[in-house]
Amino acid sequence: MPFSRPQTPHKELKLGYCGLGAMGYIMARNLATRLSHPTVQHPIVVYNRTRARAEKLAKEVGESEIKIANSPEELAIECDIIFTNLADDEVVKMFFEKFASALKDSQNTKNKIFVDMSTVYPSLAGELDNLISSIPHAHLVMAPVFGAPTVAETAQLIVVMAGDYRSKKEVAHLLVPAVGRKVIDLGGNLEKAPTFKLIGNSLLLGSLEVLAESFTLAEKSGIQASQVQNLVKDIMPAPVFENYGNKMVHDLFDGTKGFAIDGGIKDSAHIRKLATDVNCPMPALDVAHQHLITARAVHASKRARGHAVHEILDWSSLVAGARVAAGLDGFDSNKHSKVELDS
Incomplete structure (x- = not known):
């Protein structure tokens, strides 16, 4: 205090x-x-x-x-x-x-x-x-x-x-x-507090993007995302990695129990505008923003057909954008090919 x-x-x-x-x-x-x-x-x-x-x-x-x-x-x-x-x-x-x-x-x-x-x-x-x-x-x-x-x-x-x-x-x-x-x-200076908030959210959103890409690479390579999440817990035991990593691995994208995706897209748009205004490129945030929009678009399509699991998405669902770009199902990881362990 x-x-x-x-x-x-x-x-x-x-x-x-x-x-x-x-x-x-x-x-x-x-x-x-x-x-x-x-x-x-x-x-x-x-x-x-x-x-x-x-x-x-x-x-x-x-x-x-x-x-x-x-x-x-x-x-x-x-x-x-x-x-x-x-x-x-x-x-x-x-x-x-x-x-x-x-x-x-x-x-x-x-x-x-x-x-x-x-x-x-x-x-x-x-x-x-x-x-x-x-x-x-x-x-x-x-x-x-x-x-x-x-x-x-x-x-x-x-x-x-x-x-x-x-x-x-x-x-x-x-x-x-x-x-x-x-x-x-x-x-x-009143503007400093919302500026700091956007900077902090850029850290969170960047972390989500790193997790999403790594989990997607693992599953495309025949490694279970849960195994990568265990490694995350061992070498980067931070709450943001553990909590959001768990949501991604287990497809826990219920936005009523987390941070809704519309808020995430609003925040990422603010972060990108701030970065533009001060001439500070943030390419990872650009990609994260696109993955959020892709996730929301795919979810909207599923809702229109009556196939959506959740009414509102959590922003951890940006992993769906990375998955779709890699040719995987966006929201159901059970449909992904699983690694066959040697007996």
């Missing part, structure tokens, strides 16, 4: 959470159930465009811990600190425009901290800052996180923060340890 504890405010803080997708649902739940902080007022106020998700969360943790807002405007007016975790840049901007408009119309005089935890292109942080800084007493913190939903379940996420120092200090001590295990502070 790079921040000392903030001074106790004179009043209790009311927290709001907007966006209850795969990650947002878990983080909002953790704030409601794990956060024991003398300055935080319960229940936590939540808003989601699909109200059923908010109702599910309220039923799971209880109405004493979760209150459902009827609109994003209500959330912004009622709460002191508003967290957002949304699908893409367009949606993030739309919600922040609603927040800003509501606060201006209400002639807000309360201190507000907005904390965006989405994965967005860095320049959007500047646009959001223009919206929020036009509101008296309002501040913006960019705070994307590293970790899959399974990591969020155990409140072990890594939080990357940039923005106003006092606001970061306040927010950091709410998120750790209720949501994450560590905060990385990148200073006052």
